[in-house]
Amino acid sequence: QNKTNGITPRRWLLLCNPGLAELIAERIGEEYVKNLDHLVKLKKFVNDNTFIHEVSKVKEENKRKFAQYLEKEYKVKINPSSMFDVHVKRIHEYKRQLLNCLHVITMYNRIKRDPTKTFVPRTVIIGGKAAPGYHMAKMIIRLITAVGEVVNNDPVVGSKLKLIFLENYRVSLAEKVIPATDLSEQISTAGTEASGTGNMKFMLNGALTIGTMDGANVEMAEEAGEENLFIFGMRVKDVAELDKRGYKAQEYYEKLPELKQTIDQIKSGYFSPKQPDLFKDIVNMLFHHDRFKVFADYEAYVKCQERVSELYLDPKEWTKMVIKNIAASGKFSSDRTIKEYAKDIWNVEPSDLKIPPPNEPRDVVEEPVKTTKSKKC
Numbered sequence: 001q002n003k004t005n006g007i008t009p010r011r012w013l014l015l016c017n018p019g020l021a022e023l024i025a026e027r028i029g030e031e032y033v034k035n036l037d038h039l040v041k042l043k044k045f046v047n048d049n050t051f052i053h054e055v056s057k058v059k060e061e062n063k064r065k066f067a068q069y070l071e072k073e074y075k076v077k078i079n080p081s082s083m084f085d086v087h088v089k090r091i092h093e094y095k096r097q098l099l100n101c102l103h104v105i106t107m108y109n110r111i112k113r114d115p116t117k118t119f120v121p122r123t124v125i126i127g128g129k130a131a132p133g134y135h136m137a138k139m140i141i142r143l144i145t146a147v148g149e150v151v152n153n154d155p156v157v158g159s160k161l162k163l164i165f166l167e168n169y170r171v172s173l174a175e176k177v178i179p180a181t182d183l184s185e186q187i188s189t190a191g192t193e194a195s196g197t198g199n200m201k202f203m204l205n206g207a208l209t210i211g212t213m214d215g216a217n218v219e220m221a222e223e224a225g226e227e228n229l230f231i232f233g234m235r236v237k238d239v240a241e242l243d244k245r246g247y248k249a250q251e252y253y254e255k256l257p258e259l260k261q262t263i264d265q266i267k268s269g270y271f272s273p274k275q276p277d278l279f280k281d282i283v284n285m286l287f288h289h290d291r292f293k294v295f296a297d298y299e300a301y302v303k304c305q306e307r308v309s310e311l312y313l314d315p316k317e318w319t320k321m322v323i324k325n326i327a328a329s330g331k332f333s334s335d336r337t338i339k340e341y342a343k344d345i346w347n348v349e350p351s352d353l354k355i356p357p358p359n360e361p362r363d364v365v366e367e368p369v370k371t372t373k374s375k376k377c
Helices: 009-015 018-028 036-045 049-074 097-113 135-152 171-180 198-204 217-224 236-245 249-255 257-268 280-288 294-312 315-327 334-346
Strands: 083-088 122-127 161-166 183-186 208-211
Touching (some): 009 018, 009 171, 009 198, 018 036, 036 315, 049 171, 083 171, 083 294, 097 122, 097 135, 097 161, 097 257, 097 294, 135 161, 135 280, 171 198, 183 198, 198 208, 198 217, 208 294, 208 315, 217 315, 249 257, 249 280, 249 294, 257 280, 257 294, 294 315
Parallel strands (some): 083 122, 083 183, 122 161, 183 208
């Protein structure tokens, strides 16, 4: 039987985001800590101006703290008022960090083309680890850092756009970045992600999701309503149909001028002037061996990101959508997952019996198991 994954709200809310946890408790009580389904009670506060303001303030404080951390660790000046656009997970072609990177280059080019045009400031944060022998994943990391070096040091861009690659991504770093995130990137090719739990952590901590209809995004959309997520791109059936017709990356490259510009920059060494052919393997893969069809979703992704920026300009409406997402995240508790396993698979009943920790003596000491010594022959 399939069971939806879950996350523990004790670590991924109470511990890492105490400000939000306390704010929720003030409104609906503390019972949600043991039963995350109680978060649905937050729906009645979606239009409460005081609650909207308080949720927004918690996010602002989390962002301010994380901005200080980034400035200290990466020596890059971060605008805490910018949208924190976060993509943290294992580095893999199917998770499409490359699609995100192409969008960063597209935003960079738009700023350079017209520096006076209104632009919603973004701090794009990508993090994750590559498997030791996975050459393409390591090249993707190298491309992200190379693009960051150019973007972060361009005076024309200034504080409008920054790109940070989080080194050594791990749980303790996740506990810092997740509560500070405005936009969660869940952009794998439809039909490739089994589930995912990072998206659930972001949802619980007040981030909005941009993603494909893949993995747990499908159930998140069912719970919160698809209108409360930024869904884009091919669905599973679309991917299957494209496979039948044959995916031709060159067609998208020739049809979309902004995509062509980004690829030409990567190919020509714009982001690696000392080694112009550094990213030739990435370019070759994108044109000839891309099983995950980055170019096919590029246009829809960029347009969806424009919708994200438009909503971010209206903080009240943005925060209303945030509250709707938090209120809909109760299903994604690991407590619910384990209860379903217990009931449907293990056939065991829940118990309130408290087992003492290993450093405390048990009331009943089990008798040592007697062993019989074998006689020597």
